[in-house]
Amino acid sequence: MMTMHHDVWQQLIVALLVIGSSVYVFWTVSGLSWRLRFIRAAHRTLPPLRGRLDRLRHRLESPPGCSACRSCSK
Amino acid sequence: MSAAESRIALIGLPNCGKTALFNRVTGSRQKVANYPGVTVERKEGYHRSASGRRYRLLDLPGTYSLTPTTLDEAITRDVALGRLASEPRPDTIVLVADATHLPLSLRLALEVKRLGLPMIVALNMTDLARKRGYSIDRERLSKELGAPVVETIAVARGGADALIRYLDELSSETTTLTPNSEWREPSAEDVQQTHIEATRILAACGYREPARSDFMTSVDRFLLHPFFGLLVLGVLLFFVFQAVFSWASLPMDLIDAGVAALGEWVRGSMPDGPLRSLLADGIIAGVGSVIVFLPQIIILFAFILALEDSGYLPRAAYLLDRVMGSVGLSGRAFIPLLSSFACAIPGIMATRTIPSVRDRLATIMVAPLMTCSARLPVYALLIAAFIPDRDLGGFNLQGLVLFALYFAGVAGALLVAWTLKKFRGGNDTHLLMLELPDYQWPRLGNLAYGLWERARLFLGRAGGIILALMVVLWFLSTYPAPPVGATGAPIEYSFAGQLGRALAVVLAPIGFNWQISVALIPGLAAREVAVGALGTVYALSGDETAVSTALSSVIASQWSLATGLALLAWYVFAPQCLATLAVVKRETNSWRYPLIMTVYLFGLAYLAAFATYRLALWFSVG
Known part of the structure; x- marks a missing residue:
């Protein structure tokens, strides 16, 4: 019983970590157009987050700084 | 120039300490390199002076003149002229001049002055220049240029205080300068005239350069030798x-x-x-x-x-x-x-x-x-x-x-x-123009x-x-x-x-x-x-x-x-x-x-x- 209980919460945490990591990898590796598509899709499906998503879209569409360098290992 | 916020553009030769001065004033940190051409991105920062005035500083790419040969230099010229749609024309230009390479900086200063914008010359690395034996009459230089000349040491705490004070003074002045709307790219003759004028000003200000040490010359002769180098x-x-x-x-x-x-x-x-x-x-x-x-x-x-x-x-x-x-x-x-x-x-x-x-x-x-x-x-x-x-x-x-x-x-x-x-x-031929900085201990x-x-x-x-x-x-x-x-x-x-x-x-x-x-x-x-x-x-x-x-x-x-x-x-x-x-x-x-x-x-x-x-x-x- 104890092992099964442990197994359930372990699987729950693992599932959250895997989903979070997949979104993070997608976000980091994808280009601007894919990120904007992702935000548009989230905008449609997650109405409570629309304010935040709008701000994020605005930030992405403003002139770039050294954003590409943030993912480099120099 | 009494707006609540002033736009300040930093212009200077590559490697003149512009980015270091920008960091000193804004408090932001960036990499300070020792070779020309490091500034390739737009860098902006803010500073609020003791008088409460807010400055928006723009660190422009290094340039030798307002006649660009690269994309970076073109950006510097266009910002200074207010030609970039996304960038309002600066209210004041801070011309950062490396005190150990003054003749080149002075030519740029004369070009920038013709833009008709308020200008302050920041004579940077003055500590190093004095130590190495360079000397110039700063007040006379200011008179000749018709612009304030302040000493700065970008790498030292408080090294930009004088510049901030002058910026505050300039901002509180009621007189305004009109930007030169008829600015045109300098011709070969203009460049020659600028060179003659810079030489005259330097002589009038008693500019002296130290003789390069024999030791450094020998070191360079060895390190730049086609084989031994x-x-x-x-x-x-x-x-x-x-x-x-x-x-x-x-x-x-x-x-x-x-x-x-x-x-x-x-x-x-x-x-x-x-x-x-x-x-x-x-x-x-x-x-x-x-x-x-x-x-x-x-x-x-x-x-x-x-x-x-x-x-x-x-x-x-x-x-x-x-x-x-x-x-x-x-x-x-x-x-x-x-x-x-x-x-x-x-x-x-x-x-x-x-x-x-x-x-x-x-x-x-x-x-x-x-x-x-x-x-x-x-x-x-x-x-x-x-x-x-x-x-x-x-x-x-x-x-x-x-x-x-x-x-x-x-x-x-x-x-x-x-x-x-x-x-x-x-069959392209390429010319490399490079300024070799003095050796220094890291x-x-x-x-x-x-x-x-x-x-x-x-x-x-x-x-x-x-x-x-x-x-x-x-x-x-x-x-x-x-x-x-x-x-x-x-x-x-x-x-x-x-x-x-x-x-x-x-x-x-x-x-x-x-x-x-x-x-x-x-x-x-x-x-x-x-x-x-x-x-x-x-x-x-x-x-x-x-x-x-x-x-x-x-x-x-x-x-x-x-x-x-x-x-x-x-x-x-x-x-x-x-x-x-x-x-x-x-x-x-x-x-x-x-x-x-x-x-x-x-x-x-x-x-x-x-x-x-x-x-x-x-x-x-x-």
């Missing part, structure tokens, strides 16, 4: 690569032991289940395999930063100009290519300083062949696994191989550039900050994209579970195992097994991720010792030497970095060049790995 450069680089392996072994062993102990602790203190496997086999084995290379990266960059700070790097550019010219690259390509040793992304962005579009494209196409720091963990892992740690003719064999790999990257770049030159035809603070930045970026990556990819890879390597009665390791039945086997059909001719094939996929995001991926794949391969044993020992026992050498050859060329390809697309504004780059680099990587593998087998070392 190149010999010194070669020996220096050779020493650096020797040190990377020899000095890093102790801290690497300590990190390795720490990672292994952490893995064991997690295994011992958590109940069996997917979370324990994710932590021990995915995250700790994967990320741990990457962070173990931190000491080598620190040592490599300690040397690069020290050489940069000492003023040697522009001399290396001068030495290599003839070699680069012979393969069709511009002398200006040296700095972007040198930056690419850290990372191809800033290197490719730095090609904006190359005036010719064709030269710029050629430099972009070869930049990923420079051995970036992300390759170092891969090289270090494979060298430690397959190259014996012994002396060869008094040199460490592992260091020699690392040197050879760096050399192979440079040779590959020169070969590709030469091929491009043959394809495009023509500043410890700069060095420490630069190393801290490198370490932070590397660890940030390990804790960001690498960690996330290890979690995803662990999932793909763990699920689906093996069928009932399966006899192989569970990973062989997983998504990653199946994908690895499919790819191994293509990669088997070059000696890669399915584990390498799996590791190369997340390794497309960034090269060093492949090391972590191998750590995770082997930790999940049913080998219980893989977690507690160093990854290099595991692969040394499971791969042939031919495979190890083929993978090294693959990594010299393979474009395993999506961010680089994205930046090439952005900089060239076309998918054509990243596509060509991907095809030719993967082609070269496959050919090099194939040749290495077959030759190694032929010599029966496999």
Whole structure:
């Protein structure tokens, strides 16, 4: 019983970590157009987050700084 | 000029201390380099003076005149003239003049003055100038120029106080200057007149330059000699690569032991289940395999930063100009290519300083062949696994191989550039104009900050994209579970195992097994991720010792030497970095060049790995 209980919460945490990591990898590796598509899709499906998503879209569409360098290992 | 916020643009020659002054005033931190052309991005910062006035400072790219020869210089001119739609014209220009190179700065100051905007001349590095014996009558200079001249020491606390005071005074003045709307690009005659005027002003202000010491002249004569100079450069680089392996072994062993102990602790203190496997086999084995290379990266960059700070790097550019010219690259390509040793992304962005579009494209196409720091963990892992740690003719064999790999990257770049030159035809001649700074001892603070930045970026990556990819890879390597009665390791039945086997059909001719094939996929995001991926794949391969044993020992026992050498050859060329390809697309504004780059680099990587593998087998070392 104890092992099964442990197994359930372990699987729950693992599932959250895997989903979070997949979104993070997608976000980091994808280009601007894919990120904007992702935000548009989230905008449609997650109405409570629309304010935040709008701000994020605005930030992405403003002139770039050294954003590409943030993912480099120099 | 009484608005609540004033826009201030910093203009100056490359390497005049403009960025350092910008940092001093705004409090932001950036890299301060010692060679011309480092400022390629728009940099903005804010300052609120003691009087409560707010200033918006813009650090413009370094320029020698308002007649641009590069994209960077064109940006500086356009901002100063208010021609950029996204950038309002500045209210005041701070002309940053290097007090140790005043004649050049003065010519620029005279050009800027003709714009008709309020101008303050910040005479920077005055402490250094005095120490070296330069002298000038500042008040007279101010009268001659018709603009305030203030002394600044950008690297010293309070070194910009006088500038802020003058900015406040200027802002509170009620008189306004009208920008010159009829500004036109100076003709050859105008340039000559400016030169004559600058010479006159310097004479009127009693400007004196110290005589260059015989010792420094002799040092330069030796270090810039076409043969001895190149010999010194070669020996220096050779020493650096020797040190990377020899000095890093102790801290690497300590990190390795720490990672292994952490893995064991997690295994011992958590109940069996997917979370324990994710932590021990995915995250700790994967990320741990990457962070173990931190000491080598620190040592490599300690040397690069020290050489940069000492003023040697522009001399290396001068030495290599003839070699680069012979393969069709511009002398200006040296700095972007040198930056690419850290990372191809800033290197490719730095090609904006190359005036010719064709030269710029050629430099972009070869930049990923420079051995970036992300390759170092891969090289270090494979060298430690397959190259014996012994002396060869008094040199460490592992260091020699690392040197050879760096050399192979440079040779590959020169070969590709030469091929491009043959394809495009023509007979371009290139002139390299470079200002050689005086030699100086590397500043410890700069060095420490630069190393801290490198370490932070590397660890940030390990804790960001690498960690996330290890979690995803662990999932793909763990699920689906093996069928009932399966006899192989569970990973062989997983998504990653199946994908690895499919790819191994293509990669088997070059000696890669399915584990390498799996590791190369997340390794497309960034090269060093492949090391972590191998750590995770082997930790999940049913080998219980893989977690507690160093990854290099595991692969040394499971791969042939031919495979190890083929993978090294693959990594010299393979474009395993999506961010680089994205930046090439952005900089060239076309998918054509990243596509060509991907095809030719993967082609070269496959050919090099194939040749290495077959030759190694032929010599029966496999």
